Amino acid sequence: MAEIKTNQLSVGYGKQEIISDLSLTIPKSRITCIIGPNGCGKSTLLKTVARLLKPSGGTATINGKIIHKESTRVIAKQMAILTQAPQTPEDITVKELVSYGRAPHQKGFGQLQAHDWEKIHWALEQTQLLNDADRTVSSLSGGQKQRVWIAMALAQDTNCLLLDEPTTFLDMAHQLEVLQVLETLNRKLNRTIVMVLHDLNHAARFADHLIAVRDGKVVKVGTPEEVMQPEVLRAVFDIEASIVQDPQTGKPTLLSYQLVQ
Amino acid sequence: MNTNKIIVKNVSYLLFSLLTLILLMSLISLATGHLALTPSDIIKTVLGEGSKRNELLLFEFRLPRLAIAILAGAALAVAGTLFQGVTQNELADPGMMGINAGAGFFIVLYLTFRAQGTRSDGLWQMMTLPIAAFLGGLAAAVCIYAVAWKKGITPIRMILVGIGVNAGFGALLTILQLRMDQRAFNQVTIWLSGSIWNASWTAVGSLLFWTLILLPFSLYKAKTLNFLQLGDEMATGLGFHVEKERIKLVAIGVALAGASVSVAGGIAFLGLGAPHIARKIVGNKHQRLIPTAACMGSLILLLADMMARNIFSPTEVPVGLIVAVLGAPYFIYLLITTEA
């Protein structure tokens, strides 16, 4: 059963429409990756689903409820988001930042209860940050920082995680680190994960479900094998792609590409 | 990013020390002035055995001024903290964004059109003046929102428009002033640069009333301010209605600034400087920042008032001038020492 759906969704900034008439389904408990060239609307799509942007037409729903009509708090208990390059408050420790994830569950004066601390502890455990809990976030490496944000999203205790280019500014090892954490979350805990990824091969490797977008419209939806096809990549990225099977992962991989003649 | 910070871990100890310092400075302030008042005089007078003159000096003049300096200092500092939190900008200040100018304009308007020469009830005026100030500050805030709103309001737009609103109300104020006679003009000019001259117990009562409500409420909002530091998008993701919260926080800040302006005139820099200094000492978490900023604000204004009364004794310098004179070098120093 599908969890998140969009129905003829249109989103624009001012007069310009970035996404037009987009209908899709995000499968529950799967890792879905949205790929596409710059400016195709993938970030916009994610942000709109996360109710950070308002659609100019159509709807986005979660479990049948229209996202933009629900209170932001209610949505926060169902989906956690991680935007691109989030602001880290100065001098905040890992533990403190992760504890922010409990916000939607807190009442009144907002004192953290034992139950909250359990979740925080658990989130730190899942992201292997227990030993770093009292360090300041700014003293961590790029990959570690991203893990802290993911831990915060985890502490939020939601079924869905939406991430906007979570690996873009990290170096290779850290990129893999982060993606593997997310993969484990999905495999072990059945969390629905939706991410916008820049790197095609990462998307192909980690996604169960790929959505290829161009100019605000869906070009192809399906498994990595279905989407990583030369015709699709030509239509989406204007490239002539050579695709092989990665011997280690068994997933389709872009070996090299040429410009379209 | 400024790396030379002293972050005091034990905040309750710090607050206790600050309060003690305030108490100490208060006693010193009470003992200094054109007329001599020694500590033993003070004790005698408090016990009811002082001379008539000392009783008047202590209870009718110096003590109310002290109370106002402490309360207004705290109120302005917290207002500044709130504005800085809302705009996510350390240089935001209700004074800079036109709130004080709006409040001042409405107050001067109110005082001008109040029937001249009729005996006005001091108490009535004391209760209604902060309301006039609040309405003025609110008018400025509304102007900011009206101009800067574009499906929501970003912090940077807020500040930029605020600067414009400040200029606008300043201009209106000047126009109003130019239509006054010489004496009224002078009075308003002095008042606008901040003076605690007319401190009376009714003024204290009025300010106390507002601060007792608004300061704890600000503290209650400390967590919200913390979350706003994550940026609008992440804060929304955590379930905060960012626009609504911003409006609430702006309203509290405007009320605090307005109450202060209605009693102590326009005092610049405090809303900017006090939280700034406090942040250097205790960092950015608002549960510690707000009380620390409040204490810093009280201390600074207390000190400034003491200087204002004594530098050219017996003539008084408007306290806002002293604060500005103290504040300007601090900021120049910051500019010089901050990494590019």
Next chain:
Amino acid sequence: MMNKLLSKSFLLSAGVLLAACSNQTVKAPVDTKAPASEETGNQETTEPKTMTDGLGNEVEIPSEPEKVLASYLEDYLVALNVTPVAQWSVSNGESIQDYLQEDLMDVPLIPHDLPYESVLEYEPDLLIVRDAIEQEMYEQYAQIAPTYVLNASPTEWRATLTEMGEVLNKEEQAEMVIESYDEKAAEEAENIQAVAEGESAAAIWMVNNSLFVVHPERSSGAVMYNDLGLAVPTVVSELSSDADWAAISLEALAEMDVDHLFFINSDGPDAAIFEDRLWQNIPAVQQDQVYTFGPETSWLYYGPIASEQVMDDITESITE
């Protein structure tokens, strides 16, 4: 630790509370001297009287005030033979009413804005205020001493003197001063007309290289035109400003058709204006009918004494 914090805070609040409570008992302004009830050799009424002042306050005025403070109203005090407890001054004595110093020689100075502590220092028993002030300020002063804000306009010295006389229980003396002044004025007016019939005069004040001309009905202007009957030059009557002294350019002054020019010079004998051709071409300058006075004279002030001194200056200048 918490207990220490609590007890200190408690002490602090207790201190403030105590101060506030003590305040309640000092509410009513109390005279340090009881109203003179059974004093010897006193022919005046011994009851303190109540008058309504310019702010609408009912003020209980002591009948024998001994320490009167009436800043910028010292002229009237001197005329009524009252020595104030302190006198008006600007910038720590840089500027005082020089023309009154013969009578005020030993009177200490107080800043013109009447800072609270200065007023308290002199412990006056009666405070007379010239201009309207804010009610809060009034209430603060009233705590120190009965405070009376004048009803009369300070530009009307006779009305002011009459009111001051009433406040100080010297109504008859005030009347006498006005009568004798008016008699003298009538006499001097005749003397002047005998020598300078129908001639015009103007008073020009130079300060900081700017020129001002006196309003025909204010200060020394009232003396010249109303009391002594000198004619008002056209240029002066055409000025529409309501200020006591209206700004005037050197060009306008040069065009003024005036017979006698009274020049109040605050800038000293080396002022640049004397070198200016426009100045040197003014008819009154050429005919040597410019009479110069310094800022220490009474030309810029109000009051019976100021007016009389101006009258003497004019008479001396014109009839010599």
